[in-house]
Amino acid sequence: MVFAQRLSFVLVFFFTLVTSAQTDSTTTVVDSVPAVTTGDDFVKKLAELEKQRFADSIRRADLEARLDAVSSTNNRERTQLEAQLKQFETKESELLEKKRLQIESLKKTTRGFPVAGFEDDTLFLIYNRLGSFSAQERANAISSRIKRLTETLEFFSDSLKVNENEATVDVIYGNQTIASVTEVDALWFETTPLALATSYKEIIADAVTVYKEEHSLINLLKSIGMALLVIIVMGLIIKYVLRLFRWTALKIQRQKHKRLKAVTVKNYTLLDTERQVHVLLLINRILKWVTVLLAIYIALPLIFGFFPQTEAFAHELLGYIINPIKGIFLAIWNYLPNIFAIVVIIVVFRLLLKFLNFLKVEIAEGRLTFNGFYPDWANPTYQLVRVLVIAFAFVVIFPYLPGSESPVFQGISVFLGFLFTFGSAGSLSNVIAGLVLTYMRLFKIGDRVKIGEIVGDVIEKSSLVTRVRTPKNEIISIPNSTVMSSHTINYSSDAPEKGLIIHTTVTIGYDIPWKVMHQTLIDAALRTDLVLKDPQPFVLQTSLEDFYVAYQINAYVREANKQASIYSNLHQNIQDVCNENGIEILSPHYRAARDGNQSTIPSDYLPKDYVAPSFNVKTQSDSKKSE
DSSP: OHHHHHHHHHHHHHHHHHHHHHHHHTHHHHSSSOGGGTOHHHHHHHHHHHHHHHHHHHHHHHHHHHHHHSOTTOHHHHHHHHHHHHHHHHHHHHHHHHHHHHHHHHTTTOOOEEEEOTTSOEEEEEOSOBTTBOHHHHHHHHHHHHHHGGGSSSOOGGGEEEEEOSSEEEEEETTEEEEEEEHHHHHHTTSOHHHHHHHHHHHHHHHHHHHHHHTSHHHHHHHHHHHHHHHHHHHHHHHHHHHHHHHHHHHHHHTTTTTOOOEEETTEEEEOHHHHHHHHHHHHHHHHHHHHHHHHHHHHHHHHHTSGGGHHHHHHHHHHHHHHHHHHHHHHHHHHHHHHHHHHHHHHHHHHHHHHHHHHHHHHTTSSOBTTBOGGGHHHHHHHHHHHHHHHHHHHHGGGSTTTTOHHHHHHHHHHHHHHHHHTHHHHHHHHHHHHHHHHTOOOTTOEEEETTEEEEEEEEOSSEEEEEOTTOOEEEEEHHHHHHSOEEESSSSHHHHOEEEEEEEEEETTSOHHHHHHHHHHHHHHSTTBOSSSOOEEEEEEEOSSEEEEEEEEEESOGGGHHHHHHHHHHHHHHHHHHTTOOOOOOOOOOOOOTTSOSSOGGGSOTTOOOOOOOOOOHHHHHHHO
């Protein structure tokens, strides 16, 4: 009998080793998790320790059998056998300690597989394989066996038993094994196999008992009653909510011509009373249905929560509301440090911009001066520096923005930058030209200029265009790039200090002495309003033509923007003074007749006795004779 037990134990041991070796090579196929969860190196060491322990247990059983067979008179052999048994006991305790240390190392990297209850809640965890079953397969098998216990009509927790075997301690119900616990399983929880199996039995019994009670007829009737009560209460709530919003709608309509007044911005009526009533009624209607739907949505989880079969669905429905709200508050809470950082950065840069604005005002008003820096440069320089400061602030703030590390956010930023760069090439050229014009100081607001063929007063200088008002009160917008590529004449830049020379030309015949004409033109200029007496006007003779002389009168003025009226008055005065001095303003042309009988051929080519014929004059009598 003893030999048969030993033989069966040896066969079971070698069968376990063979199946373990086979399942080790196929673990990655059977298990749904990678091999790292079982710790291959540690598992192999555990297998070696288990193999050695089984071999020692066989030899120990043999020694115990021999010790039983030795007669009581053979003390020497009995002592030797007892000493050998004691060595095996010491060796077994050492192997057990090695196993414990190996498992302690496995706990750092290995996760357990849950044994699920009836509502998919975790009853306990399985970490170790058993024979050909992986830890996951063991957990799934135990879960299915526990769920089958509910199929029995009568379940008694006392029917669950703990049965100790040679290699395992089993939790059984009737003839069915629910779970098996090995020594390695117990080492994971630092207890004995019997204690672990007992705890498993109590957990299983409690889970089945609770499930049976929850699904009993009495509990079902209680759940139905509670659900009906919730439905009635919810119906009353919805009824009074609808009545409340109906009352608020009537209240809004009654305030149409009382408290509700038109909202105006300057002279524009943004919202009249009719529109306000319509908007408020729409908001009232939206709030009504949102409140009703929210009440129904809250009632559904309460009703589902009364029934065990739908309790999980109730938690899921509540999660649809609670989880997003929780996620929003957690996101805001986690984002608070970034918000504080952004606020500090914004405050610092706003103070910097205020300081730069203070410098701009001081320079523009002349209280603060720098060599080579003109006051009219203050505002454009401030605007340029302001853009650079804001851009730098955005660069500093960008890492703190939510989603800044997202590839989608970065891709959109690059795409928008690409569109801005290539879509505004012309605009950028105008902006750059505007900056160049500002620092070139070609003109300022109010200057009379000539840009290309356009003459007028500058009324606006923007980053893109320059606007000019012509003497005919026409507004012409000229792109800054066009201004840069055209020649520009500024009539006003030196007029206040040095004066602007206006000039006009008059052609007079040679019969008028030039001195008289000079004085006449100077007198006409001095009579003209806005013409300066000092420097004195002067006359230039610009050409001596065949029949007349060209006199150019030049006079100094300071009001460059009034050239049209000054020229008109000057021309009137020239006419008046010339008339007073008896000078005709005309350009005479002279014609002379010659004796055409003389040949134009040079005399060297004519005969020596050549005589130019005289004029032939016919009288009336000679013509009658010829008839």
